Amino acid sequence: MSELMQFLLSGVTVGAVYALVALGFTIIYNASDVVNFAQGEFVMLGGMITFFAHQAGLPLPLAALIAIAVTSLVGIALNKLAIEPARGAPVVSLIIITIGASILIRGVTQLVFDKQIHSYPAFSGDDPIHVLGATILPQSLWVIAGALLVFIALWIFFSKTLMGKAILATSNNRIAAQLVGINTNLVMTFSFALSAAIGALAGVLVTPITLVSYDVGIALALKGFAAAMLGGMGNPKGALFGGLILGLLEALTAGYLSSQYKDATAFIVILAVLFFMPQGLFGKKSTERV
Amino acid sequence: MKLSSKQITLLILTVLIALSPFFFPSGYYYRIGALIFVNGIAVTGIVILTGYAGQISLGHAGFAGIGGYACALAPVHWGIHPGLAIFLGAAISALLAYLVGRPILRLKGYYLGVASLGMGILISMVLTNERWLTKGPDGIEVPELGLRALLKDMGLNLTNGEFWYAFSGICLIIAAWLALNLYTSPTGRALRALHGSEIAARTVGIDVARAKLQAFVISAVFASVSGSLLALQNKFVSPDIAGYMHSIEMVTMAVLGGAGSVLGAIFGAGILTLLPQALTVFAEYEQLMLGLVMILVMIFMPQGLLPSILRKFRGGKRE
Numbered sequence: 001m002s003e004l005m006q007f008l009l010s011g012v013t014v015g016a017v018y019a020l021v022a023l024g025f026t027i028i029y030n031a032s033d034v035v036n037f038a039q040g041e042f043v044m045l046g047g048m049i050t051f052f053a054h055q056a057g058l059p060l061p062l063a064a065l066i067a068i069a070v071t072s073l074v075g076i077a078l079n080k081l082a083i084e085p086a087r088g089a090p091v092v093s094l095i096i097i098t099i100g101a102s103i104l105i106r107g108v109t110q111l112v113f114d115k116q117i118h119s120y121p122a123f124s125g126d127d128p129i130h131v132l133g134a135t136i137l138p139q140s141l142w143v144i145a146g147a148l149l150v151f152i153a154l155w156i157f158f159s160k161t162l163m164g165k166a167i168l169a170t171s172n173n174r175i176a177a178q179l180v181g182i183n184t185n186l187v188m189t190f191s192f193a194l195s196a197a198i199g200a201l202a203g204v205l206v207t208p209i210t211l212v213s214y215d216v217g218i219a220l221a222l223k224g225f226a227a228a229m230l231g232g233m234g235n236p237k238g239a240l241f242g243g244l245i246l247g248l249l250e251a252l253t254a255g256y257l258s259s260q261y262k263d264a265t266a267f268i269v270i271l272a273v274l275f276f277m278p279q280g281l282f283g284k285k286s287t288e289r290v
Numbered sequence: 291m292k293l294s295s296k297q298i299t300l301l302i303l304t305v306l307i308a309l310s311p312f313f314f315p316s317g318y319y320y321r322i323g324a325l326i327f328v329n330g331i332a333v334t335g336i337v338i339l340t341g342y343a344g345q346i347s348l349g350h351a352g353f354a355g356i357g358g359y360a361c362a363l364a365p366v367h368w369g370i371h372p373g374l375a376i377f378l379g380a381a382i383s384a385l386l387a388y389l390v391g392r393p394i395l396r397l398k399g400y401y402l403g404v405a406s407l408g409m410g411i412l413i414s415m416v417l418t419n420e421r422w423l424t425k426g427p428d429g430i431e432v433p434e435l436g437l438r439a440l441l442k443d444m445g446l447n448l449t450n451g452e453f454w455y456a457f458s459g460i461c462l463i464i465a466a467w468l469a470l471n472l473y474t475s476p477t478g479r480a481l482r483a484l485h486g487s488e489i490a491a492r493t494v495g496i497d498v499a500r501a502k503l504q505a506f507v508i509s510a511v512f513a514s515v516s517g518s519l520l521a522l523q524n525k526f527v528s529p530d531i532a533g534y535m536h537s538i539e540m541v542t543m544a545v546l547g548g549a550g551s552v553l554g555a556i557f558g559a560g561i562l563t564l565l566p567q568a569l570t571v572f573a574e575y576e577q578l579m580l581g582l583v584m585i586l587v588m589i590f591m592p593q594g595l596l597p598s599i600l601r602k603f604r605g606g607k608r609e
Binding site: 035081082085086089090091092093095096097099100101102103104105106107108110111218222225226229260261263264266267268270271274275278 | 340344345346348390393394397400401403404405407408409411412415419534538541542545574575576577578579580581582583584585588589592
């Protein structure tokens with residue numbers, strides 16, 4: 001029993017990170033129909049920049065804020081320099097552009113910083129908390145609380161603020177949104193900044209547990225993507241649940257089946273979702289206009 | 291007599307392959323040439339999938355892995371000749387592409403990209419973890435093809451480099467010939483139609499899902515053969531052959547040179563194979579350069595390098 005509890009707790013922790021990455025995918029996908037393969041690099045940048053800012057002598061909270069701000073700028077640059085100039089390009093080109101961006105960000109990070117694995121101290125100590133015979137690190141609670149807060153904030157943002165509604169309008173119909181006076185370019189730029197900030201926050205929160213190096217982004221992007229697809233591409237609630245379910249599946253696979261193949265879970269989930277329910281758990285069946 | 295563009299492409303390719311050795315300063319260049327040709331075969335498959343049909347695969351290295359490991363494992367475990375193992379690998383790749391592609395190619399957009407990516411990573415995971423079969427991440431030896439010894443008995447004595455240069459060069463010409471013939475065949479026309487507009491293609495009676503599936507299966511076979519030749523040439527194969535970065539390289543080679551044209555894509559394979567050799571001093575910049583090239587080409591030359599250069603020569607005339 002305590003064993004199962006332990007797997008569940010670690011599953012929820014990783015799942016919360018996947019949920020944050022999936023939320024990032026969702027926001028960009030909604031605003032621009034682009035699947036951003038560089039989403040994992042935002043998480044990596046969050047962790048890396050925080051580490052190096054902290055090492056340079058800044059207090060951890062300030063380092064984290066800098067990391068989130070810089071990563072948001074990277075997100076804006078990605079949109080302005082690579083996505084906007086390719087407006088109207090076929091899906092294949094957009095996939096190649098965002099994959100190119102992810103490789104480029106990785107390459108630059110490796111040059112500016114280094115290729116080592118890094119970590120910084122947990123926010124509130126390393127003393128494990130005992131829950132029903134299992135233990136959880138205080139940092140895990142930070143991660144889970146962070147994911148929930150982001151989700152609630154996004155929910156308020158999309159339902160109460162003008163910018164949130166503008167993003168939803170743009171995702172529904174770009175031309176119609178433009179006609180009612182929404183600056184869709186601004187909406188896209190903002191959604192890239194927001195996604196990058198959320199990704200960076202995930203990196204800031206999780207680095208004390210999982211460590212960070214320049215090349216952790218690919219795996220995170222793929223898993224976040226699997227989570228987003230599982231929940232239903234473009235659906236924030238789906239992203240949250242998809243992330244948590246994927247994290248739990250992975251922890252249970254590692255615990256009961258094979259730790260070598262725990263990373264395979266995400267890809268089996270992707271293939272299974274595509275085979276059996278391409279709209280995902282929370283997705284709506286959509287028809288396409290000709 | 292006026293040559294068709296297919297004949298011109300094959301002629302240019304054959305002349306380049308046949309004449310290049312006269313300019314080689316050392317035997318090392320045969321090896322680079324052979325590598326370009328082997329990559330060129332995989333990239334020709336990407337042309338069929340991406341250039342003709344407008345679909346993207348991010349897991350084609352998985353098929354190269356199957357081809358490579360077929361040549362390593364089949365001779366040892368079942369006594370199959372390495373030459374026949376190439377066909378075995380191709381058959382397994384085709385079957386897998388069919389099974390994965392059939393349900394997914396009914397969907398549009400990102401789905402094939404993501405599904406193939408998942409499949410490719412699963413393949414490389416199996417190759418890495420099943421040590422009892424594949425010897426794990428360190429890789430495994432691949433037996434000799436034996437063709438060079440056969441040629442020697444017939445009185446044609448080639449060095450290893452010369453043999454692989456010639457052999458993979460001939461295979462590349464065959465691959466290009468197949469792809470070019472496909473282009474003008476009914477299947478090729480169906481593929482190009484759905485590239486333009488899936489809905490329009492459907493209205494004129496093309497079975498869109500079936501056409502896409504054909505392209506996916508054919509391109510998987512090309513990648514598999516490329517993987518087999520790479521493994522046989524190196525006499526060694528490791529799970530890296532099936533890695534995500536190898537898949538990305540294949541796609542980048544094709545779009546860099548021009549995914550719409552066989553010659554362009556092979557040109558792209560040449561550039562991206564040569565670049566790391568030329569940049570060994572700047573090894574740290576390799577990823578940065580690769581990423582930058584992908585973005586810039588997609589924004590400024592969506593047709594790829596070669597078609598863009600040719601257009602310049604023709605005085606900006608649109609094809």
